[in-house]
Amino acid sequence: MAASLAQAGNSVCIVDLDLQFGDVCHYLQLEPEKTIFDAQQAIVQNEADFFAENYSTSYSCGEVDFSVLAAPLKMEEAYNISAPAVQRVINSLRPQFDYIVVDTTAAFSELNLAVMDQSTLITFVGIVDFIPTIKNMKIGYDTMRSIGYEKNRIRFVLNRSDAKTSIAPEDVEQLLEERFYHVLPNNFSAAMGSIDRGLPLVLDREPTALGRSLQELVTKYTTGTAVTAGGHKSVKSWVRRLLK
Amino acid sequence: MREYRVILIEENRLMLERMAGVIRNTKDFQLLAKEKELRLALSSDVSPNLILLDIDAPGNMVKVGEVIRNFPKAAILCLGAQWDGETASTVVKAGAKGYLIKPFTSEELVEAVANIGKSGQGNDCEILTFFSPKGKSGKTTLIANLALALAEKSRQEVAVIDADLQFGDMAVFFNLEPQSTIVEAVRDIKFLSPLTLNSYFVPVNDNVRVLCGTKRPELAENVRPKDFFNLLQMARSLYRYVLIDVSSGFNPISVAAADAAESVYLMAMMSGGFELEHIRRALDVFSVWPDCREKLKLVFTRVEPCTKREQDHLSELVAYPVSAVLPNEYLLVAAAANNGRMAADIKPESPLARCVDRLAAAIYSGG
Numbered sequence: 001m002a003a004s005l006a007q008a009g010n011s012v013c014i015v016d017l018d019l020q021f022g023d024v025c026h027y028l029q030l031e032p033e034k035t036i037f038d039a040q041q042a043i044v045q046n047e048a049d050f051f052a053e054n055y056s057t058s059y060s061c062g063e064v065d066f067s068v069l070a071a072p073l074k075m076e077e078a079y080n081i082s083a084p085a086v087q088r089v090i091n092s093l094r095p096q097f098d099y100i101v102v103d104t105t106a107a108f109s110e111l112n113l114a115v116m117d118q119s120t121l122i123t124f125v126g127i128v129d130f131i132p133t134i135k136n137m138k139i140g141y142d143t144m145r146s147i148g149y150e151k152n153r154i155r156f157v158l159n160r161s162d163a164k165t166s167i168a169p170e171d172v173e174q175l176l177e178e179r180f181y182h183v184l185p186n187n188f189s190a191a192m193g194s195i196d197r198g199l200p201l202v203l204d205r206e207p208t209a210l211g212r213s214l215q216e217l218v219t220k221y222t223t224g225t226a227v228t229a230g231g232h233k234s235v236k237s238w239v240r241r242l243l244k
Numbered sequence: 245m246r247e248y249r250v251i252l253i254e255e256n257r258l259m260l261e262r263m264a265g266v267i268r269n270t271k272d273f274q275l276l277a278k279e280k281e282l283r284l285a286l287s288s289d290v291s292p293n294l295i296l297l298d299i300d301a302p303g304n305m306v307k308v309g310e311v312i313r314n315f316p317k318a319a320i321l322c323l324g325a326q327w328d329g330e331t332a333s334t335v336v337k338a339g340a341k342g343y344l345i346k347p348f349t350s351e352e353l354v355e356a357v358a359n360i361g362k363s364g365q366g367n368d369c370e371i372l373t374f375f376s377p378k379g380k381s382g383k384t385t386l387i388a389n390l391a392l393a394l395a396e397k398s399r400q401e402v403a404v405i406d407a408d409l410q411f412g413d414m415a416v417f418f419n420l421e422p423q424s425t426i427v428e429a430v431r432d433i434k435f436l437s438p439l440t441l442n443s444y445f446v447p448v449n450d451n452v453r454v455l456c457g458t459k460r461p462e463l464a465e466n467v468r469p470k471d472f473f474n475l476l477q478m479a480r481s482l483y484r485y486v487l488i489d490v491s492s493g494f495n496p497i498s499v500a501a502a503d504a505a506e507s508v509y510l511m512a513m514m515s516g517g518f519e520l521e522h523i524r525r526a527l528d529v530f531s532v533w534p535d536c537r538e539k540l541k542l543v544f545t546r547v548e549p550c551t552k553r554e555q556d557h558l559s560e561l562v563a564y565p566v567s568a569v570l571p572n573e574y575l576l577v578a579a580a581a582n583n584g585r586m587a588a589d590i591k592p593e594s595p596l597a598r599c600v601d602r603l604a605a606a607i608y609s610g611g
Contacts, residue, residue: 026518130578132413192516
């Protein structure tokens with residue numbers, strides 16, 4: 001997604017919030033010197049002098065480039081990341097980038113809730129390999145709705161849709177009572193090739209079904225979304241109003 | 245039916261009389277002596293086969309060993325007003341056969357001594373925690389199938405605890421609709437004893453019980469690691485094997501489960517991603533344990549080809565011995581989970597079932 005947005009001329013930053021086992025830099029074959037942990041330390045010490053670019057790592061491929069704010073290098077650093085500090089870091093990134101793409105873990109953690117709070121769009125990625133997965137998608141979605149995220153902030157994306165499974169996407173949509181916003185096809189070899197070369201699928205000269213589908217998703221996002229700046233209230237204020 | 249000849253030691257007069265009354269009224273129990281002070285009981289001349297010892301009284305807890313030496317033919321059950329995992333663990337290590345909350349009813353007394361015969365009364369329990377750096381490791385499938393295989397081989401009590409608090413799948417895998425889950429069990433732990441804790445576990449068959457996860461992720465944050473740890477300690481006195489599923493990554497619950505366990509299975513599924521990198525990173529963290537080599541076992545799933553050669557190759561790549569490799573049997577696993585059945589039940593001769601069986605055999609024989 002980041003590559004596609006950057007290719008279209010936007011300034012983009014990926015933030016890897018899979019703190020313990022983040023793979024963004026692995027995937028892009030980057031070796032970051034600074035990470036989100038360093039950014040946190042800096043912003044906590046002196047917010048006025050904080051420049052996010054000092055902590056991000058650049059990725060470029062041909063004419064396309066974007067930034068990556070990497071997950072911590074050391075495990076002890078991963079344990080010591082604070083959600084409020086990360087929110088501040090992301091806020092300070094906002095003026096510099098057209099798009100910030102955040103990778104998270106699959107859990108309702110304090111950090112994930114904080115960053116979903118800040119987000120314009122939440123992409124809920126699921127696969128439908130067997131019943132337990134679908135059960136978890138439903139639980140996850142219901143929980144997000146019960147926390148207060150509006151429906152139009154959440155976009156369901158189905159990945160590996162035509163993998164060999166006895167469950168049809170339509171069945172899942174029925175269960176979730178939601179249509180999938182976008183469906184990505186299963187293309188294991190393309191994905192493997194991409195990982196091997198550290199090359200995002202959308203930048204591959206050889207087009208693949210998966211690459212094209214990812215491109216379509218980004219196009220949907222950039223043309224479909226007309227969110228007014230600051231148009232959504234944060235969850236906390238929503239809850240406060242409810243409790244009055 | 246066994247006859248129990250009992251000595252009761254309790255320092256509170258009222259509590260002493262009350263429990264004495266219960267013992268006298270319980271069929272097949274004969275009260276030989278009741279004493280407020282342990283030393284009087286020790287100097288008595290009778291030959292009991294059951295001693296109920298109050299360990300709330302200061303000084304009694306450390307005397308468990310002495311009691312055993314004095315009455316080598318007797319089983320000791322310690323009495324306390326409240327369950328305490330540490331205390332129970334200590335007295336069992338000292339040779340007591342169990343821990344009973346006082347005051348007790350006749351039924352509770354009978355059940356407590358019945359459990360003495362069963363293995364898994366404290367000394368002998370093995371906790372196995374299954375850890376993965378990221379999701380989609382095949383952990384839950386392995387635990388579910390392994391629990392059944394272990395129970396079959398050992399003919400002893402096996403429990404599965406779903407501590408994957410936000411998204412645990414055990415109930416789905418076993419096709420269970422639990423009345424109570426781990427959230428309630430941990431919430432109530434201060435008031436529970438092993439007997440009452442057991443009722444939170446849902447039986448799957450004669451030897452396997454499951455403490456299911458919650459269907460509501462928001463309740464997960466109510467589970468405090470310390471209470472969870474106490475629950476595990478209490479479970480030791482109930483089961484021979486306890487298999488724990490935890491959510492991925494290092495978090496307070498997964499770490500508590502790993503700390504409490506005799507064995508930790510570190511798992512990853514080969515998916516053409518960065519699994520080996522994740523495993524290496526996790527190994528770095530676990531290597532601070534002095535007994536890491538004995539305690540930590542590595543398992544890879546979806547290994548193709550699933551051969552010893554590949555297993556050795558993986559061991560080399562991560563510089564750590566791989567205990568087991570499981571094959572890719574995606575369709576079988578999916579079919580099983582979709583129908584609330586076990587892969588090993590659907591196809592007992594499948595490579596997956598055979599691998600699980602081998603692993604169960606290794607665990608049972610102490611490997």
